[in-house]
Amino acid sequence: MFRYATRRLLGALPTLLILLALAFFLIRVAPGGPFDAERALLPEIEANLRAAYHLDEPLYQQFGRYLWGLLQADFGPSFQYRDFSVTELIMTGFPVSLRLGGSAMALALLFGITAGSIAALRQNTRADYAVMSASMTGISIPNFVMAPLLILVFAVYLGWLPAGGLGDGSPRNMVLPVIALALPQIAYISRLTRGSMIEVLRSNFIRTARAQGLPMRKIVLRHALKPALLPVVSYLGPATAAVITGSVVIEQIFGVPGLGRFFVQGALNRDYTLVMGVVVFYGVLIIAFNLLVDLAYAWLDPKVKYS
Amino acid sequence: MNRNHFVATVLVTISLYGCGAETDQAEPIGGASGQELAEEQVLRWGNGAEPGSLDPHRTQGVPGSNIGRDLFEGLTSEAPDGTVIAGAAESWEISDDGRTYRFFLRPEARWSNGDPVTADDFVYSLRRSLDPATLSNYTFILNPILNAEAVAAGELPTTEVGVRALDTHTLEIQLENTTPYFLGLLTHSASYPVHPPSAEAHGNQYARPGNLVSNGAYRLEEWVVQSHVKLVRNENYWDNGRTTIDEVWYYPTEDQTAELSRFRAGELDLSNAIPKRQVDWIRENLPEELVISPYLGTYYFGFNLTRPPFQDSPELRRALALAVDRDIITGQVTNAGEVPAYGWVPPVQNYAGQQMPEAAWTQEERVAEARRLYALAGYSEENPLRTRILYNTQEDHRRIAVAIASMWKQTLGVEVEILNQEWKVFLDTRQQKIETEIYRSGWIGDYNDAYTFAELFASGSGLNHTGYSSPDYDRLLREASAEGDMKRRAELLQQAERVLVEDLPIMPLYFYVTARLVRPWVGGFTPNIMDHHRSQNFHILKH
Numbered sequence: 071m072f073r074y075a076t077r078r079l080l081g082a083l084p085t086l087l088i089l090l091a092l093a094f095f096l097i098r099v100a101p102g103g104p105f106d107a108e109r110a111l112l113p114e115i116e117a118n119l120r121a122a123y124h125l126d127e128p129l130y131q132q133f134g135r136y137l138w139g140l141l142q143a144d145f146g147p148s149f150q151y152r153d154f155s156v157t158e159l160i161m162t163g164f165p166v167s168l169r170l171g172g173s174a175m176a177l178a179l180l181f182g183i184t185a186g187s188i189a190a191l192r193q194n195t196r197a198d199y200a201v202m203s204a205s206m207t208g209i210s211i212p213n214f215v216m217a218p219l220l221i222l223v224f225a226v227y228l229g230w231l232p233a234g235g236l237g238d239g240s241p242r243n244m245v246l247p248v249i250a251l252a253l254p255q256i257a258y259i260s261r262l263t264r265g266s267m268i269e270v271l272r273s274n275f276i277r278t279a280r281a282q283g284l285p286m287r288k289i290v291l292r293h294a295l296k297p298a299l300l301p302v303v304s305y306l307g308p309a310t311a312a313v314i315t316g317s318v319v320i321e322q323i324f325g326v327p328g329l330g331r332f333f334v335q336g337a338l339n340r341d342y343t344l345v346m347g348v349v350v351f352y353g354v355l356i357i358a359f360n361l362l363v364d365l366a367y368a369w370l371d372p373k374v375k376y377s
Numbered sequence: 378m379n380r381n382h383f384v385a386t387v388l389v390t391i392s393l394y395g396c397g398a399e400t401d402q403a404e405p406i407g408g409a410s411g412q413e414l415a416e417e418q419v420l421r422w423g424n425g426a427e428p429g430s431l432d433p434h435r436t437q438g439v440p441g442s443n444i445g446r447d448l449f450e451g452l453t454s455e456a457p458d459g460t461v462i463a464g465a466a467e468s469w470e471i472s473d474d475g476r477t478y479r480f481f482l483r484p485e486a487r488w489s490n491g492d493p494v495t496a497d498d499f500v501y502s503l504r505r506s507l508d509p510a511t512l513s514n515y516t517f518i519l520n521p522i523l524n525a526e527a528v529a530a531g532e533l534p535t536t537e538v539g540v541r542a543l544d545t546h547t548l549e550i551q552l553e554n555t556t557p558y559f560l561g562l563l564t565h566s567a568s569y570p571v572h573p574p575s576a577e578a579h580g581n582q583y584a585r586p587g588n589l590v591s592n593g594a595y596r597l598e599e600w601v602v603q604s605h606v607k608l609v610r611n612e613n614y615w616d617n618g619r620t621t622i623d624e625v626w627y628y629p630t631e632d633q634t635a636e637l638s639r640f641r642a643g644e645l646d647l648s649n650a651i652p653k654r655q656v657d658w659i660r661e662n663l664p665e666e667l668v669i670s671p672y673l674g675t676y677y678f679g680f681n682l683t684r685p686p687f688q689d690s691p692e693l694r695r696a697l698a699l700a701v702d703r704d705i706i707t708g709q710v711t712n713a714g715e716v717p718a719y720g721w722v723p724p725v726q727n728y729a730g731q732q733m734p735e736a737a738w739t740q741e742e743r744v745a746e747a748r749r750l751y752a753l754a755g756y757s758e759e760n761p762l763r764t765r766i767l768y769n770t771q772e773d774h775r776r777i778a779v780a781i782a783s784m785w786k787q788t789l790g791v792e793v794e795i796l797n798q799e800w801k802v803f804l805d806t807r808q809q810k811i812e813t814e815i816y817r818s819g820w821i822g823d824y825n826d827a828y829t830f831a832e833l834f835a836s837g838s839g840l841n842h843t844g845y846s847s848p849d850y851d852r853l854l855r856e857a858s859a860e861g862d863m864k865r866r867a868e869l870l871q872q873a874e875r876v877l878v879e880d881l882p883i884m885p886l887y888f889y890v891t892a893r894l895v896r897p898w899v900g901g902f903t904p905n906i907m908d909h910h911r912s913q914n915f916h917i918l919k920h
Binding site: 100101102103105106107108109110111112114115118119122147150151152153154159162163166218221222225226229232233234235236321322323324325326327328331335338339340 | 510516531581583584585603604634802805818840
């Protein structure tokens with residue numbers, strides 16, 4: 071298993087390098103530059119800024135410099151947030167996004183798997199229809215509609231929860247953003263679980279278990295759930311990476327200082343180093359989570375063996 | 378230099394604020410109205426975007442400047458109504474030729490760590506602000522200072538800037554030319570002092586909590602990027618005795634709808650703006666909280682004069698400018714109290730704005746003239762003008778562009794294509810002047826003087842995206858820059874504005890307003906045209 075994981079990680083390096091190169095050159099191809107503003111800078115001052123950030127060097131040299139910095143865990147300075155390095159920005163934003171996204175995914179797994187299983191076990195009953203319509207609604211209503219609605223009801227009208235910000239870091243501030251982030255995930259996971267569970271419940275080994283007279287609860291928990299979760303686990307890899315690296319919509323609406331806003335603002339401001347930093351970070355997380363998913367397969371499916 | 382050679386211009390308005398005997402604030406706050414102060418003096422601002430930096434010489438944009446005004450104090454400062462008053466300097470003298478300023482610093486002024494604020498600190502700071510190594514984007518603010526431009530360009534060493542300390546508390550600044558608005562420039566963050574030992578010790582990390590030593594009414598306590606900036610009272614500030622607010626919180630509030638929700642949920646005392654599309658709802662439901670006031674800005678459409686159809690066609694530009702019903706734009710599209718603009722310079726101090734002569738006409742008369750000029754330019758219903766409007770992607774800009782396109786279509790038959798681009802792409806396209814025919818833009822003045830508007834359309838200005846170049850206009854601007862007599866200077870700038878509204882390289886649409894929400898118990902909020910506020914002038918009433 072360890073050798074497999076090491077091999078996979080080493081195999082991911084070329085992927086990461088391609089990702090880096092693509093992001094590095096694409097952001098520079100985009101029209102406009104980091105120092106463009108309403109008032110054009112004096113040529114001397116702009117030249118000075120470009121030199122300070124090494125943007126006056128040939129592209130291949132800049133790329134080499136960037137890779138060299140990366141090897142030393144240096145993502146470079148941010149062009150936009152000039153008092154911070156990109157590493158510092160990521161390290162400030164990521165814990166918040168992780169806490170928010172982690173809670174949302176935990177909530178989504180708990181409710182999504184439970185609701186999906188119930189719907190599958192009671193297929194074509196009212197419970198099934200209720201769960202499926204709720205999840206369809208969850209998928210259809212975008213975050214930027216759901217989040218303001220939650221704020222309006224729970225913060226403005228009822229005054230139970232804060233409308234935004236981190237406050238003193240208390241869980242109260244996290245409730246609404248976590249719910250807003252979790253709702254679509256609950257919807258997806260419940261639909262995936264339902265579909266897969268229905269299929270598993272129809273398989274021969276479950277039929278055998280039932281014929282042996284095992285109670286339904288035991289059949290589901292001990293035999294059906296694990297194989298039924300395989301598609302959910304496949305989904306979880308990239309979904310978790312996406313959720314814990316922050317959602318720009320949720321962060322902006324709730325004023326949460328996560329990583330997501332850096333994605334968009336970095337790109338809009340042509341903050342090359344910030345964009346690169348976030349892309350690399352996200353890329354590494356995706357690779358790591360995909361590996362975790364594959365390792366989880368081995369635990370869930372006895373047919374899968376890694377050596 | 379003998380003091381007698383100076384015209385004593387110690388502004389006495391200043392002492393009113395400095396000593397406080399005759400001002401409104403001499404009254405115990407809340408006392409006259411029978412209202413008491415709240416126990417907790419905490420002020421919470423919605424601040425738009427996240428500040429790029431809190432280092433006054435490296436900051437860019439309004440959010441950083443807002444916080445900077447609480448943290449730092451320049452040689453001059455601003456009263457709540459925006460009038461320039463004494464700051465770290467308690468008085469000053471200006472030489473007869475208007476080119477030498479001598480500032481007398483307050484001996485009692487202290488940095489937040491207790492060190493005295495000295496003339497050497499200002500010499501260090503102005504040099505640092507201009508030093509190319511600081512990477513400031515705002516060195517142009519200091520251009521009036523002798524050699525400042527050459528130092529910023531790296532052509533001269535920083536020691537050549539026209540600034541020197543005569544003694545611990547006397548600073549002398551020499552200017553290139555008479556600059557009547559110079560005292561106002563000293564309230565800009567580019568001219569704030571930084572604490573030399575801290576700036577030297579921490580370099581790029583000077584503006585971090587724990588590192589930042591400041592000389593304003595507040596000091597930096599916390600900064601969590603994208604979450605908040607928390608300031609607390611600077612006990613060492615020379616006027617701390619008259620400061621009421623103990624803590625100031627600035628929240629980044631880019632999404633105006635989300636900001637409105639936070640305001641309604643009671644989490645903000647002042648919003649940064651309002652969502653324009655909800656202005657009617659706000660007027661109806663939050664009438665007491667809504668404050669709308671004039672703002673130093675002009676919204677306009679510019680013409681690309683380097684290419685047809687607008688090159689060499691003043692009739693066509695004028696026809697398009699006249700065919701726009703500005704009352705409809707401000708009354709039905711923007712709808713937040715903006716003022717229709719027929720001239721370029723908004724109502725700044727010591728200046729009477731000039732307008733297009735047609736401003737006094739009825740819209741019907743303007744449309745009739747527009748049709749005549751349109752035909753004169755060679756266009757007709759059979760041969761309509763086909764043009765395009767370029768704007769940076771934003772809903773408010775789109776609505777204005779659509780309204781104007783339909784007005785042109787209706788009155789003249791012009792075929793208009795409306796194009797939007799993301800901000801940086803838009804800047805790039807506009808700069809190239811190839812695809813652009815008409816572009817939307819807005820200009821917010823850097824200081825309260827007509828020159829900050831007039832300079833935009835000087836030939837070769839970094840802000841002149843039209844390609845407009847008028848020898849007359851340039852000459853009037855040059856003469857105004859060198860003119861010491863304020864009245865004559867204003868006349869020259871007015872003449873320049875008349876040239877501009879005659880040539881119409883741009884089409885002014887409206888003068889901006891600021892619209893924000895302010896809680897009824899926030900005392901001391903005074904709208905001003907620069908929209909500059911300092912938390913030290915605020916207080917929270919018991920509620």
